[in-house]
Amino acid sequence: MKAVVVGTSYGGMEAIRNLLMNLPGDFDLPIIIVLHIGSNTINSYISQLHHKTNRKVKEAREKEPIRRNTVYFAPPNYHLQIESDFTFSLSTDPKINYSRPSIDVLFETAAWAFKDKLIGVLLTGSNNDGAAGLQTIKKFGGITIVENPETAFAKTMPSSAIELFEPDFVLDIKNMAEKMAELGK
Numbered sequence: 750m751k752a753v754v755v756g757t758s759y760g761g762m763e764a765i766r767n768l769l770m771n772l773p774g775d776f777d778l779p780i781i782i783v784l785h786i787g788s789n790t791i792n793s794y795i796s797q798l799h800h801k802t803n804r805k806v807k808e809a810r811e812k813e814p815i816r817r818n819t820v821y822f823a824p825p826n827y828h829l830q831i832e833s834d835f836t837f838s839l840s841t842d843p844k845i846n847y848s849r850p851s852i853d854v855l856f857e858t859a860a861w862a863f864k865d866k867l868i869g870v871l872l873t874g875s876n877n878d879g880a881a882g883l884q885t886i887k888k889f890g891g892i893t894i895v896e897n898p899e900t901a902f903a904k905t906m907p908s909s910a911i912e913l914f915e916p917d918f919v920l921d922i923k924n925m926a927e928k929m930a931e932l933g934k
Contacts, residue, residue: 760902856882865890874906
C-alpha cells in the first residue's frame with residue numbers, strides 16, 4: 750500500500766482523533782483526509798492532532814508532493830485532488846454533494862493515481878458524499894473500509910456506501926486502526 754484516504758463529515762473530528770490516536774507509531778503511510786468543514790479553518794484542531802499523535806499533521810498545499818509519515822487535510826473550501834505524479838492540486842470547482850471539499854473528488858482522484866495501492870476509509874457523516882468515490886477505489890483494486898453505521902455518530906454516510914456496493918471491511922472505529930496497520934504492512 751502507498752496511501753490512505755479518509756472521508757468524514759458530521760461527528761468526524763472525534764472519529765479522526767480516535768483513528769489517528771490508535772494507529773501504531775510505525776504506521777508510515779501518508780493519510781489524506783477530507784473533513785466537511787466548509788469555509789471554517791481547523792488550524793487549532795490540526796495543531797492538537799499534531800501534538801497528540803506525534804505525527805506531522807498539516808493542510809495540503811497546491812503541487813505539494815505526498816510524503817510518508819504525514820497526515821494531510823483538505824484546506825477549507827477547496828476540493829483536494831491527487832495528481833498522477835503524486836502531488837496535490839486544489840480546486841474551487843462547484844460543490845459536490847453540497848460539499849467543498851468533497852470526499853468523492855479526493856477518493857476518485859486518489860483511486861486513479863494509486864490504483865490497487867490505496868486504502869479508502871469512510872467514517873461518520875450525514876450525507877452520501879464518499880460512497881461513489883469509495884466504490885471507485887474498490888473498482889481500481891484498492892481496499893475499502895467503512896465505519897459500522899450502527900456505532901457511527903451519524904450513520905447516513907457509511908450506510909450509503911454499504912447500500913451502493915460491498916466494502917471490504919465494515920468496522921467499529923475502535924477496530925479500524927488495527928486493520929489499517931495490518932493492511933499497511
